[in-house]
Amino acid sequence: MERFAILLLGAIGYGFTMARTVSFWDCGEFIAASNVLGIPHPPGYPLFILLGRFFILLFGWISGPAFAVNLLSVISSILCCLLIFEITVKILPKELDERIYFGRNLRNLLGFFAASISLFGDTFWFNAVEAGSYSISMFVIMLEIWAVLKWKETLKHKYLLFILYISFLGLGLHTFTLLPLPAILIFVLMKNRKFPVKFFAVAVFLIVLSLSSQLYLPIRSSTEPLLNENNPANIETFWNVLSRKQYGNMSMFERALYRRASPLSQFGFSENIGYLGYHLNQWFPAPLGAQVAGAWDEGFWKKFQFFHRIVFEFLIIAVFAGLWFYRKNPGVVLVCLMFLLSSVGLVFYLNFADGTRPDSLYAKQWNTQIKELRKFVPDSIPDLPSLGKLNKQFSFYYALPANMRGAWLKNAQGADGLRTIFAWEDALEEQGKKMANPPHIVRREVRNRDYFFVPAFLFFAIMAAIACRKASKFAALGLMFAWLIPFLTNFNSHNRSKDFIARDFAINILNSVPQNGILITYGDNDTFPLWYMQLAENYRTDVVVINESLFYSDWYRKQLFKNYLNIEPGDLISQVIENNFPEKSVNFMLGARPEDYKEFSENMPIVGLVRSLGMEEAEADSLLLTNLTANYQYSEFKARGQEANAQTLDIYRYLAKIALQKEPDGRQREKLLELTR
Numbered sequence: 099m100e101r102f103a104i105l106l107l108g109a110i111g112y113g114f115t116m117a118r119t120v121s122f123w124d125c126g127e128f129i130a131a132s133n134v135l136g137i138p139h140p141p142g143y144p145l146f147i148l149l150g151r152f153f154i155l156l157f158g159w160i161s162g163p164a165f166a167v168n169l170l171s172v173i174s175s176i177l178c179c180l181l182i183f184e185i186t187v188k189i190l191p192k193e194l195d196e197r198i199y200f201g202r203n204l205r206n207l208l209g210f211f212a213a214s215i216s217l218f219g220d221t222f223w224f225n226a227v228e229a230g231s232y233s234i235s236m237f238v239i240m241l242e243i244w245a246v247l248k249w250k251e252t253l254k255h256k257y258l259l260f261i262l263y264i265s266f267l268g269l270g271l272h273t274f275t276l277l278p279l280p281a282i283l284i285f286v287l288m289k290n291r292k293f294p295v296k297f298f299a300v301a302v303f304l305i306v307l308s309l310s311s312q313l314y315l316p317i318r319s320s321t322e323p324l325l326n327e328n329n330p331a332n333i334e335t336f337w338n339v340l341s342r343k344q345y346g347n348m349s350m351f352e353r354a355l356y357r358r359a360s361p362l363s364q365f366g367f368s369e370n371i372g373y374l375g376y377h378l379n380q381w382f383p384a385p386l387g388a389q390v391a392g393a394w395d396e397g398f399w400k401k402f403q404f405f406h407r408i409v410f411e412f413l414i415i416a417v418f419a420g421l422w423f424y425r426k427n428p429g430v431v432l433v434c435l436m437f438l439l440s441s442v443g444l445v446f447y448l449n450f451a452d453g454t455r456p457d458s459l460y461a462k463q464w465n466t467q468i469k470e471l472r473k474f475v476p477d478s479i480p481d482l483p484s485l486g487k488l489n490k491q492f493s494f495y496y497a498l499p500a501n502m503r504g505a506w507l508k509n510a511q512g513a514d515g516l517r518t519i520f521a522w523e524d525a526l527e528e529q530g531k532k533m534a535n536p537p538h539i540v541r542r543e544v545r546n547r548d549y550f551f552v553p554a555f556l557f558f559a560i561m562a563a564i565a566c567r568k569a570s571k572f573a574a575l576g577l578m579f580a581w582l583i584p585f586l587t588n589f590n591s592h593n594r595s596k597d598f599i600a601r602d603f604a605i606n607i608l609n610s611v612p613q614n615g616i617l618i619t620y621g622d623n624d625t626f627p628l629w630y631m632q633l634a635e636n637y638r639t640d641v642v643v644i645n646e647s648l649f650y651s652d653w654y655r656k657q658l659f660k661n662y663l664n665i666e667p668g669d670l671i672s673q674v675i676e677n678n679f680p681e682k683s684v685n686f687m688l689g690a691r692p693e694d695y696k697e698f699s700e701n702m703p704i705v706g707l708v709r710s711l712g713m714e715e716a717e718a719d720s721l722l723l724t725n726l727t728a729n730y731q732y733s734e735f736k737a738r739g740q741e742a743n744a745q746t747l748d749i750y751r752y753l754a755k756i757a758l759q760k761e762p763d764g765r766q767r768e769k770l771l772e773l774t775r
Contacts, residue, residue, distance in 0.1 A: 099202065100210040104183055108176035108217050111585060116172050116227040117594035119164045119601045120634075122742035123545075125229040126600065126626035127325075130633035132229075133163045136325030137315060140342040144314035145270025146231045163634040164601075167229040174234035175217070175226035181240035182556060183213040186563045188247045189429030194567060199574045204567070207574050212563035214581035216556050219380040220388075221548045223584075223592045232549055235272040238264055239553055242278045243436065246285055247429060255297050258286065262301050267308035277553060281435035288428055315339060324633055324661060329653035354449045356458030358540060360486075363452035364445050367391040369542065371450035373441060376548040378410040380555050381584040383591075388548070417558070420565025433560050440553035448550055453542035455486055460537030467534040474529045475522055482522065483515040488536055491515045545741050591739035598733035599743045603707070604631045606730040607687075608638040610706040614664060615683035616642045617708065618671065623742055624687045646671060672697070675711070684711040688749065704756065706730065707749070719760040726750075726757050727769040735773075 120126045124138070131138040132150025150167045157166040186209040194205035216222060225232040242261050249257035261282060268275025319331040328344060330336040338344070357364075359371065367375035369389045379388030386403045424430050449458065456464070468482060482488070491513060498506055507513045507520075523533040566577060604627035611617050619625045625645045631637040642662045648654040649671055659667040666677035675684050675698055685708040686695075692702040695711060702709045703718035706725035710718060737744035754773035762770060 100183060100206045100213075101180060103210060104179055104213045104217070105176060107214060107581065108172075108179060111218060111223075112172045112175065112227055115223075115589065115593045115595055117164070117168050117229075117597060118161060119598055120604070120627055120630045121228040121594065121597070122600045122623050122627065122740075122746075124622070124626065125164075126604075126628075126630035127622075128229050128231070129164050129167045130626075130629040131325050132167050133634040134324045135318060136323040136633070137319055137327050137330065137339075138325065139327050140339045140344050141269075141273070142312075142315045142327075142330065142339050143231055143270065143272070144318075145267065145311050146234065146272075148270075148311075148314065149234070150229070164229065164630070168227065171226055171228060171230060171233040174237045175222065178233065178237040178240050178556075179213040179217050181237070181244050182216050182560060183209040185240065185243055185247060185433075186212045186560050188244075188251075189427065189433065189560070189564060190567055191427075199571050200578070204569065204574060207578060208563040208566060208569070211566070211577040211580055212559045215381055215562075215584060216559045218581055218584040218588055219555050219559070220383065220584070220588055220592075221376065221380065221552050221555060223588055225549055225552065227592065227594050231272045232274070232552060235268060235274040236552055236556060238268040238271065238275045239278055240556070242275070242282065243432065246278075246282045246432070249286070250289060250428065253290065255293070259297070259300055259304055263304040263308050265308075266305050267311060269309070270311040270314075274553065277439060278436060281432055281439055284435060285428060285432045288431075312340065322657075322660070325629065326653075326657055327648075328651075329657070335653070350447060352462075353458040354447050356449075356461045358449050358455050358458060359452035360454065363454070364450060365442075368452050370546050371452060371543050373445050373551060373554075374411075376546075376551055377414070377441070377555065377558070378407060381580075382406070382410070383587050389546075414558075417562050417565045420567075421561055424564060424567070430561075430564060433557050433564070437554055437557040437561060440557060441551060444550055444554070448547070450543050450547055451540045453539060455489065455539060456537035457540040461485055464534060464537050471522070471526060471531065471534060474531050475525045479521045479525055480518055482518055485536060488515050488519065489539055492536070593738065596734045597736075597738060597740075597743070599746055600627045601631070602731050602733055603746050604628050605637065606725070607707045608632075608641050609729060610708045610725060611638075611641045611685050612683040614640050614642075615685055616644065616665065616674070616678060618644050618646055618684070618686045618690065620646050620687055620689050623745075624689075644671070644674065680712055685709065686711070704753070706753065722753070722757050723760055723762050723766050726753055726773065727762070727766040732773075 117125075120129060127138045128143070128146065128150060130136065131143075131147050133154055135147065135151055137144075138147070149170060153166040153170045154163045157169055160166070187205055190205045190208060192205070194208070195203045197204040199207060217226075222233075222236070242265055245257045245261045245264075249255075249261075265275050265279055315330045316332070316336045319326055319329055319335075328335055328339045330339040359368070362368070364371055365374060366372045367389050372389050375384075375389040375391075378384065384390065384403055384406050385399045390403065391407075421430055421434065451457070455461075464485065472481070494512070495503055495507065495516060507516055519533070519536075526533050563577075566573065569577060607617070607624070607628060608631060617628075619628065625643065628641075628643050632639050632641075632643070642658075642665050644658060645654070649658075655667070655669070659665070665674070665682065668674040668677050672695075675695065678684065679698055684698075686702070687708060688704065690702070690709055692700075692709070695702060699712040701713055701715065701718075702711050703713055703715055703722075705713065705718045705721040706729075710721075713721075732750070735747060735750075737747055751774050754770045758767065758770050758774075
């Protein structure tokens, strides 16, 4: 009965709210790659792409490729929650079967509680209704935990071999699938320390077999698909994709040793990164946003925000207190270990930046340089303080009025670090050496990173259910319907059924470019939806889309000029423009700076969502008005609490305000005013 209820809740809840088309960020790239059996950004996600293609063949006839790949996430998420039910029931004592409430035993009711609140948790629900690798990765993680609990019941080695196989096979979905292995190893060693040689031989064979899914990357790349990022056709490029060389030479483990934010920022409520803010926002959203610390301030909502924090922080403590008396249960230990690995462990490993410290790679280089330069600085001059302290003092120094800086630097106790670094500079200059410049501060994470912590939220739901094992009949009734709270409070912000903003955005951009024109983009959200429209919906394939951030990679230029034979190539963006303009229209996303392209034309006016090189101002103004009021489509003008949507709508509002200054007629003015609201 409970299993059927979970299936029904998931089918109804996700059926009403799943995205019918493409969403922002990686969704467009994943759907496009699945449709053409291509290769997305590193590490390539081969198994996800193959499954995505299978779902397109199976369900694409219903409503297109995007719907089909979104459905993969929906089904994976429901199955994940079914496994959460099974895991919770296995860990809880069988004595709870004797406590019958409302015709159901308490053990099953608690399993339903954990699964149902997981279904509609903020971050899990967000990922469940759009194309992405997180939902299916969560399913694999829960399958691993379920399998190790089955091993505990039977002590049959086939379950451990199954875990090894699916965890390494899951690398083709996301590296998340390796996350449970340390906790599972501890769990297994607590029960059994001896395994036959045959077990290890089979284990090695299954790991190698599961990793063979990665061979999709070089095999498919050698056929030169339309989307072939990093071209992993040979051993070197294949390894570069697997090791994510595109994102830097420093490994994640090495980077984690150099903290890019304060512990308070990473574990607290800091914007885009704070774990606690995300955790407290999962099942009852904070009225002022997850990452706002809140205080007992003026206004009802600010007071409520403070109340929300206090209550939910106490609930976390209560869950751990409830589990403490059940700590000898190996299953409880396993779930708690998984929670700590996927919360505290991931916060440390991912090492998100809060905009106050330099990147770890440059910090390492700085420390190496300073260690070498120390040999040339007299012992009478103290060692340099930490980079964090130096950055704070430099920030304060440059924030002061120019006429106050000298006195502060000379006398203030808080300027000791700057006085030391200037003393180093003088001493090194006398030795004919040059002081190394402190590395620049890395910018804060550009968007919410809550999706990395989904495993923690799911395991906490299991922990909460176990902590409620002594629930009374009245409390059990509340737990049965606890899912209503996240469902009702999260429904509006997670209802993507009418969200066509990303698709509209891509169509409007492409339609802003004349036939066979060139469009230069810069980031993920102004590129991936375009790839989706061209590769999945075969829309405006005449437009040459050039992503500048990828352009300076040899593999990208080769693919670009091979796919678009109608443009003249060049090693630099400026050469491409020079070789094709003005015969072909050259257009830029709004982020382009006109001064960077003055060598071609002083005119680079806004004609809508793009700038058009060389167009006269009068013609551009007319086109801007026409695009915004007649040519562009706006299926739904609601952000629904999603950052990328909100930023896109802000772009439309910005353009509408510009257009209002271009002498629109009455009908156009009415439409533009509507856009600015």
